[in-house]
Amino acid sequence: RKEVEQDPGPFNVPEGATVAFNCTYSNSASQSFFWYRQDCRKEPKLLMSVYSSGNEDGRFTAQLNRASQYISLLIRDSKLSDSATYLCVVPGGTMDSNYQLIWGAGTKLIIKP
Amino acid sequence: DAGVTQSPTHLIKTRGQHVTLRCSPISGHKSVSWYQQVLGQGPQFIFQYYEKEERGRGNFPDRFSARQFPNYSSELNVNALLLGDSALYLCASSLVLVTDTQYFGPGTRLTVL
Numbered sequence: 510r511k512e513v514e515q516d517p518g519p520f521n522v523p524e525g526a527t528v529a530f531n532c533t534y535s536n537s538a539s540q541s542f543f544w545y546r547q548d549c550r551k552e553p554k555l556l557m558s559v560y561s562s563g564n565e566d567g568r569f570t571a572q573l574n575r576a577s578q579y580i581s582l583l584i585r586d587s588k589l590s591d592s593a594t595y596l597c598v599v600p601g602g603t604m605d606s607n608y609q610l611i612w613g614a615g616t617k618l619i620i621k622p
Numbered sequence: 623d624a625g626v627t628q629s630p631t632h633l634i635k636t637r638g639q640h641v642t643l644r645c646s647p648i649s650g651h652k653s654v655s656w657y658q659q660v661l662g663q664g665p666q667f668i669f670q671y672y673e674k675e676e677r678g679r680g681n682f683p684d685r686f687s688a689r690q691f692p693n694y695s696s697e698l699n700v701n702a703l704l705l706g707d708s709a710l711y712l713c714a715s716s717l718v719l720v721t722d723t724q725y726f727g728p729g730t731r732l733t734v735l
Contacts, residue, residue: 513664552712552726553665596664609678610655610724612664 512536513599515613522587523621529583530616532597542580543598544571547615553596557582584618592620624649626715626727634733635703643698643730647715653677654696655724656688657712665712671696672718700732708734 514533522528534542541560545553557564559580563572570583584591597613627646635641647654653672657665670678671690685701694715700707710731714724 517662552728553724554726555723558723608719609667609670609680611667612657614662614664 512601512611513597513613515595515597515616517614517616519617519619521619521621524587524589526587527583527585528587528618529581530595530618531579531581532599532613532616533577533579534597534599534611535578536599536601536611537575537578539599539601541600542571542573543610544569544580544582545596545598545612547594547596549593556595587618587620589620589622592618594618626713626725628711628713628727628730630730631728632731632733634735636735637703637705639703639734640699640701641703641732643700643711643713643732644695645698645713645715645727646695647713648725651715651717651725652694653716653718653722654690654694655714655716656696656698657714658682658707659710659712659729660708668698703734705734708732 512535544556546556547553557571559571559573568585572581594615594617596615598610601611629644655670656668659665667680668682669688674690688698690696710729712729713727716722716724
């Protein structure tokens, strides 16, 4: 099992719709999680951090299911500008040994007018 | 305030050559991480430096090395370039820990011929 797995998509969604995608992780000790957004040929930018059961920021909601080891990202009332690749990030290693962030391959989202 | 800067933006090298990539973090940030991103994949962690010491290393061969300077800027060096080293190399700075929000530079696109 990969350390972080995402459905690569693409998800083709009409403008205004709600879309959700999941990210599964293998390190059960992970305490914090991140969703980054990456536009084509640009650098990743932090969208949301998740430290407990979930987080909400406007149209974006991230939820954490520790028992099943996945985090989800829900986007409501999608906009054309939401078209991007969404990367799930999970800490790997331990604080004492080679602590690093493990990145998923990303889910591509295309919002259509 | 200036964000993370990287140089050069693009680079073309031939197999066997050596390359040095540079990164200047956001003012006040003490941690720099390096990532390699090939098309269609998420960033792969290469190194993290904090206070001029290596704090994390990804699964990359010894041809990859890095260092951090007293002003917290950093260099990534790659020796004996291979075709497979062609990628976008991203530098990210964070305040202290790698779990702090990572701010990415625009990246250096390396092409090895």
